[in-house]
Amino acid sequence: MDYRFIGKTGKKASIIGLGCEHLDQKPYSQVEETIHAALAGGITYMDVFMPGEEVRQNIAKALGSRRKDVMLQGAIGSTDINQQYDISRDLPTVQKYFENCLRIFGGYMDVGFLFFVDTQKDLDQIFAGGIAEYAQKLKKQGDIGMIGCSSHNPEIAFQMVGTGLPEMMMFSINLAFDLSPSNTPVLDSMFNNWEEESLTTLDPKRLRLYALCEEKGIGISVMKTLGAGKLSSKDHTPFSAPMSVHQCIHYALTRPAVYTTLLGCQSRSEVDEALGYLNASQEERDYIPFLQKLEQNFEGKCVYCNHCLPCPSSIDIAAVNKYLDMALLHNSGDIPPAIKAHYRHLDAGRSDCIRCGSCEERCPFKVPIISNMEKAAQLLG
Numbered sequence: 331m332d333y334r335f336i337g338k339t340g341k342k343a344s345i346i347g348l349g350c351e352h353l354d355q356k357p358y359s360q361v362e363e364t365i366h367a368a369l370a371g372g373i374t375y376m377d378v379f380m381p382g383e384e385v386r387q388n389i390a391k392a393l394g395s396r397r398k399d400v401m402l403q404g405a406i407g408s409t410d411i412n413q414q415y416d417i418s419r420d421l422p423t424v425q426k427y428f429e430n431c432l433r434i435f436g437g438y439m440d441v442g443f444l445f446f447v448d449t450q451k452d453l454d455q456i457f458a459g460g461i462a463e464y465a466q467k468l469k470k471q472g473d474i475g476m477i478g479c480s481s482h483n484p485e486i487a488f489q490m491v492g493t494g495l496p497e498m499m500m501f502s503i504n505l506a507f508d509l510s511p512s513n514t515p516v517l518d519s520m521f522n523n524w525e526e527e528s529l530t531t532l533d534p535k536r537l538r539l540y541a542l543c544e545e546k547g548i549g550i551s552v553m554k555t556l557g558a559g560k561l562s563s564k565d566h567t568p569f570s571a572p573m574s575v576h577q578c579i580h581y582a583l584t585r586p587a588v589y590t591t592l593l594g595c596q597s598r599s600e601v602d603e604a605l606g607y608l609n610a611s612q613e614e615r616d617y618i619p620f621l622q623k624l625e626q627n628f629e630g631k632c633v634y635c636n637h638c639l640p641c642p643s644s645i646d647i648a649a650v651n652k653y654l655d656m657a658l659l660h661n662s663g664d665i666p667p668a669i670k671a672h673y674r675h676l677d678a679g680r681s682d683c684i685r686c687g688s689c690e691e692r693c694p695f696k697v698p699i700i701s702n703m704e705k706a707a708q709l710l711g
Contacts, residue, residue, distance in 0.1 A: 331372030331608060334589040336498055338547030339476060341440075343375035343401055345583055346604055347551060349592035350378050354385040356596060358392075361385070365392035367601040369399065375551070375590045377500070378435070379405035379445065379480075381415065381427050386434045397436055403478065403500065403551065404431045406465055407445035407456075417446050419455040421464060432473055442468055443478030443500055447490055462495055480553070484512050484539045491542055499543060500592075502554035503582050504561055505620060506568050508532050529568060531627040541656045543587035545666050552582040552591040569620050579607045580615035584634045586652055612636070618694050628695045638689035638699060643682040647689055647699060650676065654706040665709060673710040 333342040348368045353361045368376070378389055393400065409418045409427045418424055432439060442465055444456055456462050468474045480500035481487040490496060507516045509529035543550055560566040561573045573581075575593075582591040593604040607615070618635050621628055632651035641647055653673040657665045689699045 331374075331605075333374070335549070336476070336589050337543070337549035337587070339497055339549070341401070341475075343551075343590045344373045345590055346371075346373055346579070346607065347375035347377065347590040347592040348373050348601070349553065349594040350376055350385070350389055351380055352594045352596035353389065354380050354382055356385075356388075358388050360597065361388040362392040363598050364595055364601060365389060367598040368595070369393075369396055371601060371605040373601075373605075374399060375401050375403075375592075377403050377551070377553070377592050378431070379403070379408050379443075381405075381408045381410040383430065383434070386431060390434050390436075401440035401475075402435055403441035403443055403498075404428065404435070404439045405445035405480065406442050406461065406468075419452070419459050419461065421460045424461055425464065428468075438473060438475070440475045441478045441498060442474035442476070443480050443498070444490075444496070445480055447479050447481045447486055448483045449486060453486055453489060457493075462493075465495070478551075482517055482554075484533070484536045488535070488539050488542060491539070491546060491548055496548060498549045498551060498589075500551045500553050501539070503550070503552045503585055503588070503591075504554055504557050504578060505573065505581050505617060506557055506561060507554065508536050508585075509624075512536060530624060532631075532633070537655075538659065540586040540588075541659060544652075544672075545656055545668055547668065548587060549589040550585070550587045552585075552588055555579060555582050555591045555593060570623070573617065573620060574614065575603055576607045576610045576615050577617045577620075579604070580610075581617045584636075584648070586634075586656070622694060630697055631695060632697045632702070633695065635694070638693050638697075641689060642686060643684055644677065645682055645703075646676055650706050651697070651699070651702055653710060654702055657706070657709045670710045673706060 332345045334345055335342055353364060406428050407417055407424050409416045409423055444465060447453055465477045469477055476497040477495055478498040479490050479496045482502045487499060487501060506529060510516055512533045512535035556562050556578050561578055562575055564572045579591050582588055595601045595604060634648040634652055636648050638647045653669055656669050683703045685700050
């Protein structure tokens with residue numbers, strides 16, 4: 331297993347995480363098998379947003395003494411008043427369900443995230459109704475380690491980051507979502523079937539959100555990695571062929587700020603399939619074939635795929651391009667110090683480039699890599 335820092339918190343999580351939603355209403359033996367498979371595979375990060383008491387108790391029982399070995403993220407605002415996975419902005423109701431979650435998992439959650447912040451109304455209610463203040467109180471008391479939020483809407487998520495409240499964000503990331511215009515309700519598109527013609531280029535508002543999170547040191551845990559299984563289904567994929575689980579995972583993990591991608595597993599075999607990513611070849615992980623049909627829309631743009639590697643000077647070319655892209659979102663005199671610091675901490679940079687051009691020969695989208703190295707050094711060095 332590989333582990334990444336969660337933004338600037340100083341804490342680390344496994345790059346493969348376990349989304350536990352599909353363990354709801356499953357027998358305890360199945361919950362135990364899945365949780366134990368995840369633990370055996372080195373998974374240290376799990377999402378338990380589900381409000382049902384039985385599934386929470388089953389997960390806690392399966393973790394047992396291993397609770398200390400994992401980080402759990404739970405939802406502030408997830409309830410089952412009328413039906414499973416209802417959402418509430420009523421503070422007493424929110425408190426009731428989250429404090430039940432705390433009780434079941436030993437009085438502490440590593441992350442308490444503000445649940446399903448997708449509209450301006452959601453955002454306003456969270457701050458006007460005392461829920462944001464409640465999250466801050468939980469952290470001050472030591473009941474949660476970090477405050478987060480979850481969203482599927484890049485514009486609202488961008489606003490949330492701007493409040494300075496969240497330390498992490500759970501956001502829905504997959505190739506189809508990122509190729510959808512930001513004004514598209516991606517969940518509706520997913521459940522009503524995507525139209526491939528509408529997937530044309532990476533949405534700039536989603537890219538700006540990821541860059542802002544990286545810049546601010548706000549880590550992203552990824553949900554909907556497989557698009558509820560549709561991306562890997564030959565009958566429901568929006569592409570000409572289904573993506574593999576490993577391709578979906580790799581796409582998510584190559585986005586800025588991402589520290590873990592949560593897979594909704596409900597059996598040992600599904601956990602093992604997800605963990606297979608760790609030993610998959612570069613060819614098995616490669617998502618570029620799904621973008622090559624749109625090659626004209628990506629010419630000159632780095633998608634951080636690492637086709638340019640290996641570099642004879644051991645430069646992390648995708649990382650240099652990532653920090654350059656982030657810098658170019660600002661005026662040259664207003665580049666945040668954090669971006670410059672990230673660039674300067676790379677093991678190798680532009681000064682190590684020998685201008686051999688092997689990277690440009692391999693790049694599927696004709697990115698001017700040597701020129702980008704020089705620009706990055708000028709702006710960030």
